[in-house]
Structures are given as structure tokens and as C-alpha cells.
Amino acid sequence: xxxxxxxxxxxxxxxxxxxxxxxxxxxxxxxxxxxxxxxxxxxxxxxxxxxxxxxxxxxxxxxxxxxxxxxxxxxxxxxxxxxxxxxxxxxxxxxxxxxxxxxxxxxxxxxxxxxxxxxxxxxxxxxxxxxxxxxxxxxxxxxxxxxxxxxxxxxxxxxxxxxxxxxxxxxxxxxxxxxxxxxxxxxxxxxxxxxxxxxxxxxxxxxxxxxxxxxxxxxxxxxxxxxxxxxxxxxxxxxxxxxxxxxxxxxxxxxxxxxxxxxxxxxxxxxxxxxxxxxxxxxxxxxxxxxxxxxxxxxxxxxxxxxxxxxxxxxxxxxxxxxxxxxxxxxxxxxxxxxxxxxxxxxxxxxxxxxxxxxxxxxxxxxxxxxxxxxxxxxxxxxxxxxxxxxxxxxxxxxxxxxxxxxxxxxxxxxxxxxxxxxxxxxxxxxxxxxxxxxxxxxxxxxxxxxxxxxxxxxxxxxxxxxxxxxxxxxxxxxxxxxxxxxxxxxxxxxxxxxxxxxxxxxxxxxxxxxxxxxx
Numbered sequence: 001x002x003x004x005x006x007x008x009x010x011x012x013x014x015x016x017x018x019x020x021x022x023x024x025x026x027x028x029x030x031x032x033x034x035x036x037x038x039x040x041x042x043x044x045x046x047x048x049x050x051x052x053x054x055x056x057x058x059x060x061x062x063x064x065x066x067x068x069x070x071x072x073x074x075x076x077x078x079x080x081x082x083x084x085x086x087x088x089x090x091x092x093x094x095x096x097x098x099x100x101x102x103x104x105x106x107x108x109x110x111x112x113x114x115x116x117x118x119x120x121x122x123x124x125x126x127x128x129x130x131x132x133x134x135x136x137x138x139x140x141x142x143x144x145x146x147x148x149x150x151x152x153x154x155x156x157x158x159x160x161x162x163x164x165x166x167x168x169x170x171x172x173x174x175x176x177x178x179x180x181x182x183x184x185x186x187x188x189x190x191x192x193x194x195x196x197x198x199x200x201x202x203x204x205x206x207x208x209x210x211x212x213x214x215x216x217x218x219x220x221x222x223x224x225x226x227x228x229x230x231x232x233x234x235x236x237x238x239x240x241x242x243x244x245x246x247x248x249x250x251x252x253x254x255x256x257x258x259x260x261x262x263x264x265x266x267x268x269x270x271x272x273x274x275x276x277x278x279x280x281x282x283x284x285x286x287x288x289x290x291x292x293x294x295x296x297x298x299x300x301x302x303x304x305x306x307x308x309x310x311x312x313x314x315x316x317x318x319x320x321x322x323x324x325x326x327x328x329x330x331x332x333x334x335x336x337x338x339x340x341x342x343x344x345x346x347x348x349x350x351x352x353x354x355x356x357x358x359x360x361x362x363x364x365x366x367x368x369x370x371x372x373x374x375x376x377x378x379x380x381x382x383x384x385x386x387x388x389x390x391x392x393x394x395x396x397x398x399x400x401x402x403x404x405x406x407x408x409x410x411x412x413x414x415x416x417x418x419x420x421x422x423x424x425x426x427x428x429x430x431x432x433x434x435x436x437x438x439x440x441x442x443x444x445x446x447x448x449x450x451x452x453x454x455x456x457x458x459x460x461x462x463x464x465x466x467x468x469x470x471x472x473x474x475x476x477x478x479x480x481x482x483x484x485x486x487x488x489x490x491x492x493x494x495x496x497x498x499x500x501x502x503x504x505x506x507x508x509x510x511x512x513x514x515x516x517x518x519x520x
Contacts (some may be wrong), residue, residue: 038143047114048077051084054101056237057122058091078112085109090122097236098214103287106268125214126160127182132519135477139181141514143167144506148174150513153205154489154501157213161491162189163501164205164217165513174201176219178202178234181515184473185391190239194232195221203227206262208270208487216242218262218272223308229274230283231262242270242285249289251281261314263323273314273325278307280327282314292323306338310370314378325355326375326392335370336362339392359406359413363394374434376441391416393434393443399448401425403432405462417462419470422447428515430455431488431502441464442473444500446485455483457502459518466494474499474518481512496520 008318047125051077053068060071067076078084086108088096098121099105105118129138142165143150150165161181175193179186195202198221205219216233229249232239243249249272250257260274271284271292272377312327325340340355345427363371374393393405403421406413427447433445441462448455461473473495484505491499499517506512 004254008154038282049082050115051076051081051110051112052115052117053086053403054117054119055122056119056235057097059120059122060089060091060092061120062087062089068136080112082112083109084112086118088120088122093124094122095125095212097121097208097212098233100235100240119235123237126157126180129160129181129183132517135376135474135516135518137514138517139184139186140478141506142177142179142186142514144510144512145169146511146513147509148201148203149486150503150509151204151487152489152503152513152515153207153217153503154491154499154515155207155209155215156214156287156491156493157209160213161499161501161515161517162207162209162213163513164207164215164219165440165501165503166202166205167193168201171217173199174203174207176202176217178205178207178215178217189215189234193237194219204258204260205270206260208262208264210264210268214268216270217260217276218260218263218270220257220260220274222257228253228256229256229260229272229276231270231272233270243289244302245395248338249283250276252276257281259311261312263314263316263332265316271314271316271323273312273323275312275327278309280312280325282323282325300485308328311373313373313375315375321452322377324377325468326373326394328370328373329414337364337371337373337392337394339375347382359392361412363392363404363406363413370434374432374443376434376436390442393432399426399428401427401445403429403443403445405441405443417441417468419462421445421460423457428483430485433488433490433500435490435492437492439463439497440492441496442495443470443491444488444490444498446482446502448483448485453483454478455485457482457485457488457500459490459492459498459500461492461498463495474520477516477518479516481506481514486511 024351049395058389062069067078088091090096099108101118102116104110119204139162146167148166148168152165155162164178166174176195177193178189179191200222203220205217207217209215218231220227221230222228226450229250230248231242233242257274260272262270262272269285273282277471282292284292306329309327309329315324328335328337331339339359341358376391391407402423407416421443427449430446430448432445437476444459446457456476456478458476459473460470462468462470481504485502487503489501497518503511503513
């Protein structure tokens with residue numbers, strides 16, 4: 001046996017070896033900047049952490065700080081805890097449509113707390129939609145032969161409308177479609193129905209799009225024994241589940257979920273409210289579906305306390321840290337609308353109190369029928385870091401029609417803005433929707449005269465940055481379809497060229513849906 005002893009490598013020689021390895025990697029992959037050469041026995045720095053980027057479509061990605069520079073797939077090493085910004089560069093005729101991969105990749109800014117894998121999805125720019133004159137139907141009807149109400153939900157990809165709706169054919173379950181208007185044709189995103197393989201019916205879609213146009217959709221899937229809530233997003237090529245595939249986001253299963261309402265916060269994270277077995281529920285997705293409020297707030301961590309609610313609407317402020325919830329429930333045999341604000345922002349004492357009712361007493365309907373209502377939240381941050389006001393738009397009566405925009409920032413409910421939306425109209429309110437876009441608040445509503453057989457849809461807008469007066473955004477839209485209009489969804493755009501989607505009876509036993517836009 002030899003008495004020669006093994007010589008252990010020095011710290012300096014290890015550093016030199018690391019530099020050599022990094023140099024070799026940079027020759028075959030991305031440009032990986034080497035760590036400075038260690039010249040003495042100084043303490044070692046934090047370990048390097050790997051970031052891998054995969055590209056789908058035509059484009060490239062670099063990073064700040066440097067380390068990623070590739071056109072298909074590459075990896076780089078960054079210091080643990082470092083924040084890396086991924087910089088997309090679409091090819092001609094393309095745009096960055098979405099990020100996917102690890103949850104931290106959602107906005108293209110990644111904190112290197114652990115190895116990360118991000119996917120950049122580039123997609124072609126959508127074909128522009130031809131301009132019209134006045135109220136113009138956009139493309140052909142989405143459907144005219146559905147055996148169930150399509151209940152369309154409208155959003156926008158840049159300037160192209162995107163619609164989620166339900167369609168049922170004979171001897172089939174109700175299918176969920178999401179389509180984007182390309183020129184004059186409606187194109188199914190993903191190529192088919194989202195629930196094409198399911199034996200149960202979809203219903204009540206709620207659609208929202210990111211600033212880049214990426215659609216997220218929430219919907220109910222099930223039957224009279226169990227109804228589950230699912231959320232999916234389109235990455236430019238295919239639909240992918242938000243959360244574990246096939247796993248509903250209900251708090252309890254089996255349960256009966258209904259009335260989903262979906263928004264995206266300032267980080268493009270989906271927040272969804274719904275009714276589950278009569279209670280208001282709420283979750284936000286940050287890599288997993290979680291209650292918005294702290295778990296120690298009991299039922300308030302799931303939403304405002306109620307066990308007899310039957311509809312809910314949600315809105316989010318511009319900062320994305322505060323939510324407005326409006327829901328309809330039965331109180332003393334009468335349907336009322338209640339508003340609650342999310343106070344889950346951590347307070348000075350460290351508490352997170354959950355939801356608190358705002359606006360005074362519930363707003364009742366005067367004729368005993370369930371009121372139609374829409375919830376909107378201010379899109380202008382206040383100096384205190386929240387929102388300047390929350391707004392709820394309520395139909396206090398369905399016949400005669402009185403629409404009362406009221407502010408939830410004071411007690412009791414004061415009118416929000418001046419001017420007339422509609423008051424004491426003898427016609428029947430068939431559908432109602434509300435939406436915000438920057439400082440603009442918009443309300444769309446359909447009025448039907450059952451005696452004369454006439455109907456019209458109107459859009460009113462209030463500009464919070466100027467006069468704060470409710471005024472028509474466009475002339476009334478008179479259509480034969482609006483006579484049977486059942487649901488209404490609104491995209492206010494800039495306030496001068498609104499888009500509306502509506503469903504109607506196409507025949508005695510079939511339903512249709514289509515989209516209109518007003519061109520001034």
C-alpha cells in the first residue's frame with residue numbers, strides 16, 4: 001500500500017474550475033457571464049441557480065441581467081435570490097401573447113429563489129376587424145341554433161373582440177366555446193370546445209383578458225347533483241388548466257357552484273368569486289388557488305358571510321389589492337343586493353380583517369322580483385394606496401325600470417355622478433351589464449316593450465376625470481334580437497365605441513348570440 005497522500009483541491013482551484021466550466025457552457029448555449037476569478041481564500045458567495053427559457057412561436061428572449069439570449073431553448077445561471085427580467089423580442093408579425101411555466105414567470109420577472117422554467121409564447125397578430133358605421137354587427141352570429149342560452153361573456157384582444165359562450169346541440173351536453181373575431185370570421189381558440197371530452201354540461205362562462213390579450217375563462221361544469229368550478233387560460237396554442245388539471249376549485253366537493261365572476265389583478269393573477277351552496281366564495285391564483293383573506297378569518301376568508309345568496313359580481317381596483325363584491329340574497333322574503341369590500345391588505349397592527357360591508361343598508365328591489373345588478377370598482381388609485389371609491393350599479397326595479405348608480409364609499413348610498421341613466425321607464429329591464437376602462441364607467445342595459453313588440457339596448461358612460469355626468473355613449477341599438485335579449489356583456493373600450501354581446505331567442509326553441517360595436 002502506497003504511503004502517498006491524496007492532495008485535496010484548494011478553494012482557488014475550485015473557483016478556477018467553475019470559471020472554466022461556465023466558459024464551456026457559454027460556447028454551446030447562452031452567453032453565461034462567468035463569476036469573477038477568486039484570487040484568495042475569501043468566503044464563497046451564494047450558490048448559482050438555473051433559469052431555463054423555452055420559446056414557442058417566432059421570437060427571441062434576452063435577460064436583464066445578462067445570461068439568457070436565445071431563440072429556442074436555453075439556460076443561464078444567476079445568483080440565488082436575484083431578480084431576473086426576461087425581455088421578449090417578437091419576430092415580424094408576431095407579438096408576445098403569454099408567459100407560462102413556473103407561476104413566478106407570469107409577468108416575465110423571475111426571482112431566483114429556486115431553479116425556474118419559463119415558456120414564452122409568441123403568436124401572430126390578430127387579423128384586424130373592418131370598421132363599420134354606427135351600430136354594426138361584428139361578424140356573423142356566434143350561434144343561432146343552441147338549445148340553451150349562450151350567456152355570452154365579452155372581452156378584448158387588443159382591438160379584436162373575444163367571446164366565451166355556451167352552445168348545446170341535440171343529444172349532446174352544453175359545450176363551452178371561446179372565439180376571437182379575425183377579420184369577419186369567428187375563430188375558435190384552441191380549435192374546439194373546452195369541454196369537448198366531457199359528458200356533463202358547461203354553463204355560466206366568465207371571461208377576462210390580460211393586457212396582451214391572453215384570455216382566462218371561468219365556468220361551471222356538472223349536473224343537478226354536483227356542479228364544479230374550473231378556470232383555464234389560452235397560451236396562444238392550447239388551453240391549459242389554471243390549477244391542477246381536472247381538479248375543481250370548489251371549497252367542498254360535492255357541492256353546487258354557480259354564478260362565477262372572474263377578474264385579473266394587477267399581476268394578471270385570476271381572482272374568481274362564485275356561489276357555493278348558497279354562500280359567497282372567493283379565491284385568487286398565485287401558483288395555487290388560495291383564499292384571498294387570511295385563513296384565520298373563518299368564513300370571511302372565503303367571502304362575505306351569506307348562506308342564501310344566488311348571484312355575485314366581483315370587481316378589482318387598479319392596484320389589484322382590493323376587491324368589490326356585490327351579491328344578491330334573500331332577506332326577510334325580499335331580494336336585496338349587498339356590497340362588501342375586501343380589506344385583506346395588512347393593517348398597521350398586522351391584522352387582515354377580510355370583508356366588510358360597505359354602503360349602508362342592503363339595496364332592495366321595489367317590485368319583489370330579483371333585481372339585476374352590476375358591480376364596478378374604481379380604476380383610479382387614491383393617495384392612500386387603495387381606490388378613490390367603489391361603485392355598484394343596481395337595478396332597483398325591473399318594471400318600471402330605474403337604474404341607480406350609487407357610490408359605496410359613503411354611508412348611506414349616495415348617487416354616483418349626475419345626469420340620467422334611466423328612471424321610471426315603463427318597459428321591462430331584460431339585461432344589464434357594467435364595466436370600467438380607466439376613468440370611464442359604462443352601463444349597458446336592454447329595455448323591452450312587451451305590448452308593442454319593440455326593444456332597444458342602450459349604453460351610458462361617465463368619465464370620472466372630467467364632468468362625472470352620465471350620458472349616452474351611443475344612440476340606442478334597436479334590433480329584432482334585442483326583443484328577446486336574455487344576457488348582456490359590455491366592453492366599454494374608450495367610451496366612444498362600445499361593444500356589446502347579447503343572447504336572444506332565435507326561434508321558439510333555439511337561442512342565438514352575437515356581438516355589435518358602435519362606430520361614431
